[in-house]
Amino acid sequence: MSIDNQVFLQNVIIGLTVGGYLALIALGYTMVYGIIELINFAHGDLFAFGFFISLTIFAKINPDIPLHGANLYLLLPGVAILTMLLTGSLNLAIDQIAYRPLRKAPRLAPLLTAVGVSFMLEAIYAIWKGPSQVPYPRYFPKEDYINNEKVISFFSKLGLDITTWRIVSFTTKDLFLFSVTIPLVIALTLFIDRTRVGKAMRACAQDREAAMMMGINVNRIIATTFFTGGALAGVAGMVWGLYINSGRFTMGFEAGLMAFTSAVLGGIGNIRGAVLGAFIIGMIKAMSDSYIGSEWTRVVIFGILILMLVFRPSGILGSTQSIEKL
């Protein structure tokens, strides 16, 4: 394979990994917007919370680095579940304390509150973990699946010579990231499509008052939505930590903006749209970082956001409510 093709292939892999964790964050944005028409600006900071709290849990347990054996197969999922529960609960609490009293207020009120919550969370993280980059230990073993003796000999038996694929790498970490993000995205979509609570969520998203008058406890549905969205953002933060191995108290802001853009791109309020948008943005980011220059990536992404808002505010797959209503 030529160098150019290898670079491209590597960028595709990066795009998919970025898309995966963005999708987990974007889902929370879109679900909350779908139900209470709130752009939850603090949502990205839940992602950061997932990063910090999982780091804290690991530090308490203090396992050998990298994780192996039982630690890899039991401790890791355990920490992931605990992180999801804690981040989900935090999001639930934020909603109950900060947004619920404003349910009938004009839309700008909860929106500004969300901005305020975001500042508060970031300030808390800065005090808790310090204002500089926080290292996340390399708990997850990294092994390349492509530049690897066994794999090379396996492929050569099939008549494929991959020894020249020096630039491409697909590591255990990539596999780990996909095996967390993709099943969760699918599980959430199935949950919303197939289950009774999911149906109730969709009903609330379409007409909250009518849903209430059909006997649905709308407050409980909203709470479920915040919990689920928070849990997904939380696990995304943990996966990011294990993958990138560093983060900072403001990390939620940047990730949140990209996830928000993904949600708008796909059609805010639309579950599949958020996933599609996340993978498109992930891919654009990877390509832009590599071919245009990473200093331009934000310009490219937010340029797309602006164009989308101007020319097709309901997004690629169509939003449940147009964002114009904001």
Next chain:
Amino acid sequence: MTTLLEARGVSKAFGRLIAVDTLDYTIDNNSINSIIGPNGAGKTTFFNVVTGYYKPTTGKVLFNQHNISGSRPNQLTRIGIARTFQTIRLFNNLTSLENILIGMHHRLKASVFGDIFKPPPVRREEARAHEEAFQLLEYVGLKGYEEHTAKFLPYGHQRRLEIARALATQPKLLLLDEPTAGMNPNETQDMILFIRKLRDERDLSILLIEHDMKVVMTISDKVTVLDYGKKIAEGRPSEVQKDERVIEAYLGRRALEMLKK
């Protein structure tokens, strides 16, 4: 005959506008009750008070002798109050079947866990719910439309689906806000027969807002006339029809004088 619902001195004010003004109102079991009145008379607002969407500014509402003022709409659905809307408010992106299942939501017991892993009892409950939903759709004349998305149904079918969704909650009191609005005479006639059938077959009372006098006079056990939030007449259709204040409220004083001549 026993009383199902009783409103005592119920008012609802929006700022200085008093949309419903110290209204006393009762509904007997198994009866069809109509509320008529000019636009803005407060009919829909009264619905919104009865269904718990608004808390009355003064007065209280009793349902089966229990005070329900201040209860939330979803709580009232559970104890047997259901409604349709003046402008159709279906869950447009859901299928007919799913719309009905939403109406049953509060009666199904599966927890979130049961919902995800679907052990046999949950599966059985789901199967029963589906069967009931199919029957209900057939009952309102929508057999074969189970998988149609609500927003693509013809208008008359949407009205029926909305009623079926309300019936799915198993109401004792069904509130219909202008169910024949936008219907042609044939469809209206069908609706009249259907509303009667509901009262006779499903052991419920109906509270109806309706502008079509033919409908009101044909099916009501009791007609109440509202004007500026106040009750100005009440009685059997034949009584109300003759009431001067009603004619005046509807057609104006001049018309009344002309009729008298």
